[in-house]
Structure formats: structure tokens, C-alpha cells
Amino acid sequence: MIAGIDIGGTSSKLGLVDGDRIVARTRIPTVGHADAHAFADALAAAVRTLVGEAALTGVGIGAPNGNQHSGTIVQAPNLPWREDVPLAAMLRERLGVPCTLGNDANAAALGEWRYGAGRGIDDLLVVTLGTGLGSGLIVDGRLLLGPFGNAGELGHTMVVIDGRACTCGRAGCLEAYVSIRGMRETFRELGGDAEVLRGEGVMPIADAARAGSSEALQTFRSTARWLSVGLSNAVAITTPRRIVLFGGIARNGDLLLGPLRERFAHDLLSIYHGQVDLLLSELPEDDAGILGAAALGAH
Amino acid sequence: MIAGIDIGGTSSKLGLVDGDRIVARTRIPTVGHADAHAFADALAAAVRTLVGEAALTGVGIGAPNGNQHSGTIVQAPNLPWREDVPLAAMLRERLGVPCTLGNDANAAALGEWRYGAGRGIDDLLVVTLGTGLGSGLIVDGRLLLGPFGNAGELGHTMVVIDGRACTCGRAGCLEAYVSIRGMRETFRELGGDAEVLRGEGVMPIADAARAGSSEALQTFRSTARWLSVGLSNAVAITTPRRIVLFGGIARNGDLLLGPLRERFAHDLLSIYHGQVDLLLSELPEDDAGILGAAALGAH
Numbered sequence: 001m002i003a004g005i006d007i008g009g010t011s012s013k014l015g016l017v018d019g020d021r022i023v024a025r026t027r028i029p030t031v032g033h034a035d036a037h038a039f040a041d042a043l044a045a046a047v048r049t050l051v052g053e054a055a056l057t058g059v060g061i062g063a064p065n066g067n068q069h070s071g072t073i074v075q076a077p078n079l080p081w082r083e084d085v086p087l088a089a090m091l092r093e094r095l096g097v098p099c100t101l102g103n104d105a106n107a108a109a110l111g112e113w114r115y116g117a118g119r120g121i122d123d124l125l126v127v128t129l130g131t132g133l134g135s136g137l138i139v140d141g142r143l144l145l146g147p148f149g150n151a152g153e154l155g156h157t158m159v160v161i162d163g164r165a166c167t168c169g170r171a172g173c174l175e176a177y178v179s180i181r182g183m184r185e186t187f188r189e190l191g192g193d194a195e196v197l198r199g200e201g202v203m204p205i206a207d208a209a210r211a212g213s214s215e216a217l218q219t220f221r222s223t224a225r226w227l228s229v230g231l232s233n234a235v236a237i238t239t240p241r242r243i244v245l246f247g248g249i250a251r252n253g254d255l256l257l258g259p260l261r262e263r264f265a266h267d268l269l270s271i272y273h274g275q276v277d278l279l280l281s282e283l284p285e286d287d288a289g290i291l292g293a294a295a296l297g298a299h
Numbered sequence: 300m301i302a303g304i305d306i307g308g309t310s311s312k313l314g315l316v317d318g319d320r321i322v323a324r325t326r327i328p329t330v331g332h333a334d335a336h337a338f339a340d341a342l343a344a345a346v347r348t349l350v351g352e353a354a355l356t357g358v359g360i361g362a363p364n365g366n367q368h369s370g371t372i373v374q375a376p377n378l379p380w381r382e383d384v385p386l387a388a389m390l391r392e393r394l395g396v397p398c399t400l401g402n403d404a405n406a407a408a409l410g411e412w413r414y415g416a417g418r419g420i421d422d423l424l425v426v427t428l429g430t431g432l433g434s435g436l437i438v439d440g441r442l443l444l445g446p447f448g449n450a451g452e453l454g455h456t457m458v459v460i461d462g463r464a465c466t467c468g469r470a471g472c473l474e475a476y477v478s479i480r481g482m483r484e485t486f487r488e489l490g491g492d493a494e495v496l497r498g499e500g501v502m503p504i505a506d507a508a509r510a511g512s513s514e515a516l517q518t519f520r521s522t523a524r525w526l527s528v529g530l531s532n533a534v535a536i537t538t539p540r541r542i543v544l545f546g547g548i549a550r551n552g553d554l555l556l557g558p559l560r561e562r563f564a565h566d567l568l569s570i571y572h573g574q575v576d577l578l579l580s581e582l583p584e585d586d587a588g589i590l591g592a593a594a595l596g597a598h
Contacts, residue, residue, distance in 0.1 A: 122446070139438060140446075147574075148570075152536065159457075225460070226460075237533055269469070
């Protein structure tokens, strides 16, 4: 039994994974603890309750800005702690089993590789589309971490020179275009109905597109255009055999995937034609974070 | 003793490598043979002459469009043969020792890793700037080939959406801007003196820049701008610890490297600041192809 912990900005999901199934689950708030030690105490208590009399062999933790080499969460802007938190060591102390902490996008990649649409594919790119654009790469059967433990930042490849400002302080990053924030900005730039943007996230733009709004439809087509460039560039560098898209934005039926497949077939270097699949994640969204974290723990 | 063979468009260089030194060398024409078998006969004869009474343990061959998985040269546009040439097998038959054939850019990467500016750096990107823009990646101590044997095509990452036409049939590729052809086109677009372009290659533009031509200086600055984006994007995906630039274009003193270092410091994602070196190749240009090929043979 592996415990998978998915650290989120407001709450953290925990699950007990047996083989490829989640057999028990719970969640605790991420915010509101006195300090990181109190948070680790709460996580350990929740894991103990979940496990009961079963035998726990390891813990995997997926976290924003998680560094797998050091096992620490490195100043994640959306988490409550300003210092680096060595959460892997803190849980190992409390639970007495091996704990592995990694980046949430890498956890998603491992989850897809082990449990999802990437099963058996040893050269895999998993792209998580949400608040930001995260990515994880399996290269020749190994998770690509790089010498500093922070490889695979596809969201911060530049697709437009001197383009939109990005939260990373630079300009023109893929994430500034292909993310919830990016899509809302595209819709605004295209002169889309301001009323639509009163709703949160991308769902209202998708609803408007289904109702025939040309600005909303164009928002999805433009997003597909930028994403296709980013994916094609990643293919030219590491040649994954399969790309799996994960996250709410991708799950809008053919609104994104339709134009994306068309652009991608066009943008892909000819020597790679017919060699790279583009698929949506098959994992239920609520389970993916837990399974991905468990895959880290089992790695 | 390893024989290193560097297949070029007009002539092929051969060298016998002992440790990290070329102890004997020769060259034969690549063109003018009846067919690929006759060319293989000529190569084998040249290797035998070079080796004499010494003990040959392996042969490495670097070739344009070389595929290391299959050991074949795959329809290289600048070589005389229209069919795929299984040159590794053809030389193994003729010489009775293991032969490894690979892409010339990958050979350059292995050469820098084993003999050059990348010694001891297990996460390395080597970029060859010449007629085209080639690249080879060492990731976690292994040459990145990808499942199809053709990974590391940095020259065909797109840096300008709907940009310049590229020889690959697409638009906006890094190679369309950062290569001999690309730099000449930039100089032309900037309204540079047509007289300068009567000379071949990039050298006349470099001479004009040294003489104070603002269009020529801007050509180098613009080239640095595009190259910096391509390099930063590669870093965001695989995080090499060092980048080595190789080839004539890079060897123009500070004309390219000056603005490139400045842009690269700016374009690099902040989490990678201070972690990625940018160096010029130290290998003599005439030796690099042979040493790189030998590194393939020793791999």
C-alpha cells in the first residue's frame, strides 16, 4: 500500500493506493496550520487513520514547486509557507517509511505513465492545463528531472518573442497564452463579451463557444495554435512517442482538441509525422493527483 | 584505436584516434563514386591504410541524417545517394569490427562530451552553427536519441509563429534565422550593402560588422536574440548544465557571443540563473568531426 498525497493551494488530497486502485481517501486543509510542522503532523495523522491496520510501504507527495532531488517544496507562490519546506523528510520522520516528494506536474506524468493514458509508453510528455501549464517528461523510461531537479518547464518556453507578460517575470511564455488566465486574456483581446468573463475559469468561454460566440471559438483556435507550437517544439527536442493532455481546459470536448490536432499535424516536423500520438488523460480528475503522487512514492 | 569518419557533402575526413589524440588522418571524396558500395569500399581501404599494423577496435561514423538506431544515412539532401545507405553494416562487413553510425550533430555532442568543452558534464547541449543549426543532447549521462533515433532537432523548433520559410517546409524555425543562410537573409532584410553578400558565408558580414556597418552589427544582435530564445526553450525542457556552441558562426569573437550572453541571461527562466554555462567549443574545427565520430565508435 502506497499513500499518495496531492498538495493543493487550499486543500490536500490523500489516498491509499493498492495496485492501481484508490482504496481509501480523505482530505485536509492546506491552510490554517500554525506552521509547516503542524501541517506535517496533520498529514501524518490523516495517513495513519487511512492506513489503519494495513501495511504502508511508502508515501508519495506531489506539490507545486516540489523538488525531487531535495524532497522540499521550494517557495511555492500559492502555498502558505515562505520558507523551503523539507516535507519528504518531515513525513519520513513521522511515519517511518520512505517518502518521495516531487513536482505536481511530474507526479501527473508518472501517474499517466503508470496508471493512465501513457501506460507502457517509455517516451512520454504529459501536459497539465489549468491555472498554469505544467509538464512532465518520461525519457527512455525515466522521469526527466535534470541535474537541478526542475526540468520540464514547457509552460515557460517562449512562443512569442516580446509577447505577453508572464507571471515568471519574462514575456511570451506558453503559459501566458495556454492557461486559464491566458485564455481569458485572449478572449478579452478578441473583444469577447465582458459579461462572459464574470464567470470563473474557462467554462464560461466554452459555454459561449458552444452557443456560437465567434470570439469564444477563436479563443479556442488561438489557444490551440500556441499550444501546438509549444508541443511541436518539445517533440523536436526530446521526441516523445505520445503526448497526454490533462486538466480542465483540455476536457472541453473538441473545442480545443479539434483545432489542436489540426494545427499539430501541420506544425510537427515531417520526420515525426505519424509517430507521435496526442491523447486526453483518461484518469478521473479527482483521482489523478493522488495516483500521480502514489506513482512518485512507488518510483 | 578507434577510426572516426566524418562524412561531409564533398569530402569525408578520416582519423585514427588513440585516447584523446588523432594519431593519423586522411580524407577521401564523398562524391564521384559509382554507388554507395563503391564509396564504402573506398572508406574501408582508407581506414586499412590508416590503421596499418595497429589494432582497430571500432569505427564511428558521423553523417548528415544519420540514424543511430538503424545505422543508416536516411536520404540526406546534401549527399549523393537518394536511397537509405546502411553504412554501419557495410563497413562492419568490410572491416570486421563494430561500427556505429550516427547523426553528425550527435557526434559533435559526444565529441564535446568526451574530448572537448563538455568533458565531465552529464547534462549537456551542443549546438552546431553552420549551413544549418544542428544539436545534440546528453541527458543524465546518455546521448538522447529518442525512440526513433532522431531527437534533438533544436534547429526546427519554431521561434517565430508564421515566420520565415524553412527548408523543412514549415515556417519560423530557429534554423531559418540562426544559420549561414538565415544570417545572410537577416542582413538583406535589414537593408545591408548588397556588395557584402557577394562574398560567401557569414565571414563578409562579420568583416562588415568589424568595419562598423550598423546593419551587420544588427544582424549579429538579431541572430543572438533568436538563438537565445531557442537555447532558453531547450533549457526549460531538459535543463542542460552547460551549452557548447560549435561551428564557424560562433567563432566570430564577441560579435555573436557578446549579445548572446546578454540576451540569454535575460531570457533564461530565473530558476535556472547561474546554473547553465554558455561556452564556445575548444576543439579545432578540422578535428571536431573526426573526434566526434570516434566518440560515437567508442560509445
